[in-house]
Amino acid sequence: MHEPFFGGNEKEYVLDCINSTFVSSIGSYVSKFEEELANYCKCDEAIAVVNGTSALHAALHVVGVKANDEVLTQAFTFVATANAIKYCGANPIFIDVEIDTMGMSASSLKIFLEMNAEIREGKCINKNTGNKIAACIPMHTYGFPVNIEEICEICENWSIPVIEDAAEALGSKYKGKALGTYGDLGVLSFNGNKIITSGGGGAILTNNPKYAQEIKHITTTAKVPHLYEFHHDQLGFNYRMPNLNAALLCAQLEQLDQFLLNKRELAERYKDYFDKIGVKFKWEKNHCEANFWLMCIQLESLEERNSFIEASISAGIMARPSWQLMHTLPAFKDCIRDDQKNAKFLQERIVNIPSSYRSIN
Numbered sequence: 001m002h003e004p005f006f007g008g009n010e011k012e013y014v015l016d017c018i019n020s021t022f023v024s025s026i027g028s029y030v031s032k033f034e035e036e037l038a039n040y041c042k043c044d045e046a047i048a049v050v051n052g053t054s055a056l057h058a059a060l061h062v063v064g065v066k067a068n069d070e071v072l073t074q075a076f077t078f079v080a081t082a083n084a085i086k087y088c089g090a091n092p093i094f095i096d097v098e099i100d101t102m103g104m105s106a107s108s109l110k111i112f113l114e115m116n117a118e119i120r121e122g123k124c125i126n127k128n129t130g131n132k133i134a135a136c137i138p139m140h141t142y143g144f145p146v147n148i149e150e151i152c153e154i155c156e157n158w159s160i161p162v163i164e165d166a167a168e169a170l171g172s173k174y175k176g177k178a179l180g181t182y183g184d185l186g187v188l189s190f191n192g193n194k195i196i197t198s199g200g201g202g203a204i205l206t207n208n209p210k211y212a213q214e215i216k217h218i219t220t221t222a223k224v225p226h227l228y229e230f231h232h233d234q235l236g237f238n239y240r241m242p243n244l245n246a247a248l249l250c251a252q253l254e255q256l257d258q259f260l261l262n263k264r265e266l267a268e269r270y271k272d273y274f275d276k277i278g279v280k281f282k283w284e285k286n287h288c289e290a291n292f293w294l295m296c297i298q299l300e301s302l303e304e305r306n307s308f309i310e311a312s313i314s315a316g317i318m319a320r321p322s323w324q325l326m327h328t329l330p331a332f333k334d335c336i337r338d339d340q341k342n343a344k345f346l347q348e349r350i351v352n353i354p355s356s357y358r359s360i361n
């Protein structure tokens with residue numbers, strides 16, 4: 001679906017990193033990457049971690065999500081989003097998505113909160129369970145921006161912090177501003193299949209210096225800096241990105257603009273073709289710029305979806321459906337959810353098609 005492409009300074013930087021012997025969590029490539037990523041996304045702070053899942057976990061941790069809290073998100077997502085919520089001992093609430101953006105529906109979010117939540121002592125509480133609704137994680141599906149401004153506005157009215165799962169959306173923009181920089185925190189992934197990769201990796205974006213400092217601290221085992229003593233002032237995690245991965249990633253980030261142009265060109269060619277044969281090719285909305293990470297078509301039915309995928313795979317061209325909805329998986333079957341009408345509609349119809357950077361046109 002999406003192959004990595006190493007066409008820049010990858011070998012030079014990785015070799016330099018090996019020669020320096022600083023291959024682990026201390027080294028200049030980590031801070032170089034963090035600075036360049038924050039510049040690229042035009043936000044104050046970027047913190048590099050071992051993967052997108054740990055980035056989500058650390059973000060939930062710093063906004064104060066605790067055991068038995070509830071976290072709003074969508075069932076139409078990759079399992080990592082829901083897993084990270086469970087790692088905090090919290091439970092996801094699945095809000096339906098919109099058909100066009102494939103991300104969290106602001107109107108469904110608003111309706112859910114109006115019907116089920118109330119503010120008690122400045123906190124948003126689920127009236128039915130008595131638990132705190134402690135965060136909201138909208139996800140920018142396949143790099144297409146969700147209606148992030150409206151979601152942030154609703155969450156602000158309900159005193160709910162927003163963590164954008166922008167794991168698939170580096171390079172995408174909403175009204176000219178990078179995704180991942182609208183919420184209190186934004187999360188990116190650099191897994192092997194993402195738009196740029198460090199093998200495995202992730203990052204957290206924020207404009208809040210307090211969150212940034214705390215994330216740096218808890219992702220490095222909460223060790224208090226000292227010349228020789230090992231004092232850890234709270235429960236910490238070993239989540240910092242190794243320098244070796246950051247070296248690869250610095251070279252990848254240099255090529256991101258080129259990747260974005262190349263993918264948009266492919267998307268335009270797909271769109272022309274699918275328009276001609278009357279198949280819906282998913283496109284960005286007004287005011288939005290998608291990174292076209294994974295490109296997708298929307299077919300007419302589950303039967304048509306399955307026969308398309310089978311025909312494509314037997315012709316030697318990879319095609320695959322979207323994820324199974326989170327509440328249909330054993331770990332999340334009892335989670336609170338609304339009707340999931342649009343999520344079901346999309347799950348039965350969306351097919352991802354080959355979306356890699358192409359070095360030959």
Ligand SMILES: *Cc1c(COP(=O)(O)O)cnc(C)c1O
Binds near residue numbers: 189
């Ligand atoms: C890739 C991805 C993540 C994080 O994945 P890691 O493999 O842990 O880096 C999180 N959420 C979504 C939606 C993703 O696609």
